[in-house]
Amino acid sequence: MHRVFLILALWLGLAQQGHAQDLQFILQSHADEVADPGRQTVGAVLDDLAAASLAGTADFLESWQDKSVWQRADGLFFIAEEQGATLILTDLVSGAQSTTSKDGFTQIKPNGGVRRVIGTALVQFQLTDPDVDRRRIAVESIARRPQADQLGPLRASISGETDATLRARKTQLANFLSASFAENSAERIAAIASLSTDTSVAARAVLNQILATEPGLAKDLPTDRNIAAVLIPGQDMSTDEAYALLVAVDLAAPRTPAAVIRAALDANVVDGRVGGIPVAQLDSDANRARAYAALATAGSVPPLVTTTDRDAALAEFTFFQTYIESDTAITDAARAALASVETRVAAGQTADLALDALSLASIYFLAAIGLAITFGVMGVINMAHGEFIMMGAYTGYVVQLFVPDYTVSIIVALPLAFAITFGAGVAMERLVIRHLYHRPLETLLATFGISIALQQLAKNIFGTQARPLTSPEWLDGALVFSDVIQISYIRIAIFVLALIFLGLILYVLKRTRLGLEVRAVTQNPGMAASMGINPDRINMLTFGLGSGIAGIAGVAIGLYAKVTSEMGADYIVQSFMTVVVGGVGNVWGTLAGASLIGFLQKGIEWLNPSNTLAAQTYMILFIILFIQFRPKGIVALKGRAAAD
Incomplete structure (x- = not known):
């Protein structure tokens, strides 16, 4: 009789006590099922709670699932936090908190099966929660453990979803669930057909599950x-x-x-x-x-x-x-959709591989363009070219130590790296290279020794550990076209920088007096000297220009790769291969060589992804065969320089 009077009093007070008390009323009408829940009986409680759509229901279900609901001796339920011999109670009606003794309270302890049922129902309540983070958690919970009874609430929550990204995710997930759990074949087939353009791993998993x-x-x-x-x-x-x-x-x-x-x-x-x-x-x-x-x-x-x-x-x-699916129409639709998806995935992987190859080609172009200028004009085999790249990268690192704003530090580091490596290149040409012209073996040995000395100097100054050259925040992340096609913003920036350098170098060589003199010395040094051009001065400026460009390339490469004293050695071989394959002394040839080597290396790595060393070996063998048939490179020089 006491329980009957309590329920009656609660019911009579609904209009005056406010909407929050409805939750306590529903719980009292199922007091036995709440206090001692079972998998067969808990459904009635959850159905009534879902039908009422009351504020605070999700919090109660979370607490019920976590065994944080307690029942007082008079039958009322509370959310409680246990602290020793006391309880911190939260009233389901007012939300007010109070502290009391455990005496007279009984903890509600649903078993694992009941907690799973409550968890499923909780997700449905969270789909329309005012907090967007809780809605997002609910959606991902459904994605991890999809069930047929989640389809209806998920669909119902889409129209009222205010977050555009989350709405798209809900729509996608509803398609997944419809493909697996919709009530009739026509609806499932329509959902399966909609997945034929979805290249995500989740969509392929749904189709593969249907075709199990x-x-x-x-x-x-x-x-x-x-x-x-x-x-x-x-x-x-x-x-x-x-x-x-x-x-x-x-x-x-x-x-x-x-x-x-x-x-x-x-x-x-x-x-x-x-x-x-x-x-x-x-x-x-x-x-x-x-x-x-x-x-x-x-x-x-x-x-x-x-x-x-x-x-x-x-x-x-x-x-x-x-x-396992008995309906042949559904499996036929799933096979057709999966075939379409796999075709799109293959095309996407090809495009992604092409983007990777283009990115690698731009890195090789930046690393080799300075060498192309010095090697092409002067015929100097500069084995220390990689160390100029290393000097540029360390310049960027040092600048960041004094300029904490990474965007400003990169802007400062680029011209500073050019100036430092330009000066180092001029000094190297004046002190060593100019005494060894037309003596290629001595030049190779001398520059190789200089490269070792520069590496050791870098180790003495910066140590042997890799140093960070941090990119600005706006270069973090990647440009994502789909689950298959994406490219990092740093690689895009390097590609853009390579295009800028290509334009600048072409402008200098084609539109300036220095470029005219460089081309004259390249084609015929004797004739250029008789026309009043100083070949010695041009050689010095050319070597400094090539070294300065290597320094700028070092800053760009340092944002992408590790900055160590040996980093130049990672690019010197590729740089020489790029210049030789493309055509000595030709900017367009360097671009063509970098593209060929970049695409070739990525293609070989795709065929043999487990062994990158083997990929580089195959690439070198291919290039050796290539220069046997085209020794002057892809874009060969014309005129007298070509005959030298």
Whole structure:
């Protein structure tokens, strides 16, 4: 009677006490199910709560699931936090908190099965929660454990979703659930068709789940099952796998292992013979099989299953795979959708590989363009070119130590790296290179020694650990076209920088007096000198220009790769290959060489992704063959320079 009066009083006070008290009223009307919930009885409580759509329901369900709901002696329920012998109570009506003793309170402890049911219902409430983060968590919870009863609430929440990104995610997830759990075939087929343009991993997982198969066998191929494929033992599956299926369903006896045969023969030796065969003759499989067969005929051991027996048993049955989904229209639609998706994924992977190759080509172009100028004009094999790249990267690192704004630091570092490496290149040309013109072997050895010295100097100053060259925040992340196609913003920035340098170098060489003199010295130094051009000065400026460009390339590469004293060695080989393959002394040739090497390396890595060292080896072999057929490169020089 006390419970009846309590419920009546609560019901009469609804109009005056406000909307929040409705939650307590519903709980009191299911007090026994709330206090002692079971998987069969908790559904009625959840249905009434869902129908009422009351504020605070989600908080209550979370607490109920976490065993944080307590019942007072008078039957009222509270959310409570346990602290020793006391409870911090939260009133379901007013939300007011109070502290009291545990005496007179009973903790509600739903079991694991009930908590899972509550969790499913909780997700449905959270889909329309005012907090966008809670809605997002609910959506991802459905994505992790999709169930048929989540489809309706998910669809209902889409129209009222205010967050555009979350609405798109809900729509996508509703399509996934519709493809798997919609009530009729037409609706499922329509949802499956909508996935034919979705290249996400989740969409492919949904389609693959619909097309999941299980093995089967029968005397004749059944007509009442959705057959996915007929399997031929020895072709589509091994004979051992096929026979194991027969053994698993007791349609054949298991084959007798060799160890069992040996043990049986050892246990049945009588007067030096086994099954009528002398022990000395049991040194072959055929004789051991004959002896075992004789024992089996006598009933001493189980029958021997031979290869002939196995093949005969396999010939009596048809092996196949059946779709777990029985509706052929649905599996046909899923196969068509998956084929479309896989075609799009293949095209996307090709585009993504092309973007990676283009990015790598731009890096090689930046690294090699300075070498192309010095090598092309002066014919100097500068093995220290990679160290100018390293000097530029360390310049960017040092600038960031004093300029904490990464955007400003990069803007400062680019011209500063050019100035430092330009000066280092001029000094190197004046002190070493100009004394070794027309002596390529001595030049190679001298610049190689300088590169080692510069590496050791960098180690002494900066240490052996990699140093960070941090990119600005606006270069973080990647430009995402789809789940398959994406490229980092740093790579895009390097590509843009490569285009800028291409334009600047072409402008300098084609539109300025320095460029005119450089081209004159390149084609005919003697004639250029007779026209009043100082080849010695041009060589100095050209070497400094090439070194300065390498310094700027070092800043760009440092944003992408590690900054160490050995980083230049990672690019010197590719730089020389780029210049030689493209055509010595030609900017367009350097661009063509960088593109060829970048695309070639990425293509080989795609064919052999587990071994990048092998990919570089194959690339070098290809280039060696290439220059055998085109020794002057892709874009060869014309005129007298080409004949030198």
